[in-house]
Amino acid sequence: TGKAIPVPMNHIRFSLLLSFSIFATLYLANQLAAENLRWKPVLFGIAVLQVICLHLLSVRSGLLVFYVVAFSEAIRFLLESRRYLIGAGMLLCLVLTPVAAYKFHPGFRTKIQYTLWDYGQFVQNKGQNYSDAERLTSILVGLKIGNEHPLFGIGTGDVFQEVHRTYQSTYPNYTYPKIPHNQFVMTYASNGLVGLLVFLFALFFPLGYRTGYRNGMVMTLSVILFM
Helix, strand or coil: CCCCCCCCCCHHHHHHHHHHHHHHHHHHHHHHCCCCCCHHHHHHHHHHHHHHHHHHHCCHHHHHHHHHHHHHHHHHHHHHHCCHHHHHHHHHHHHHHHHHHHHHCHHHHHHHHHHHHHHHHHHCCCCCCCHHHHHHHHHHHHHHHHHHCCCCCCCHHHHHHHHHHHHHHHCCCCCCCCCCCCHHHHHHHHHHHHHHHHHHHHHHHHHHHHHHHHCHHHHHHHHHHHC
8 A cells, every 4th residue: 555654743754854863863963073073874774764764654755865876965065175086975875765664665666656646546546545546636727827917916815716616617526625735836726926926036035035945954855845
């Protein structure tokens, strides 16, 4: 099945926090290296343990942000340090880790297979009552609403009613209408291109403010929020 392992809070938020914690731990290890070398292997071991836990949970949101940030950091390390052999080794590990998880962890493999099967149901328009297909359909509904009211949107207070109307006219076989399962599409549908541009400015402003993009933790948090 596609069910998640029980965790102390919402499994998606938990996986995102775990992903952020991995890079926060590595950042701390790097900061403490100059002061006390004993902490560096300890913190590195904690980070590795968190990576293993992230793959055991097999929550796609957490895995997505982990690999996006990890790849970007590995490439940045390679370009800045010019230590190509180490950088290539880091990239190779990032490629082999999900391959190994797929081969040796049944839960991870099942989640991948279930995702592909669920997407197949969506393509065949048989996705009602399947989580991923319902989410993708809700995004299409949101885009349709936004395209009908592109400048200022339908209005935040009217989105839910418009979603129901669109489902009834376009996707009548879906029993439970969902609001757009994507913050960008939701903003576009409710507030149009004007609202979307304001939202994007607020989202990316920290990266440009005082060269925030040069700060590893600011960059990591921004990528997690974006993904």
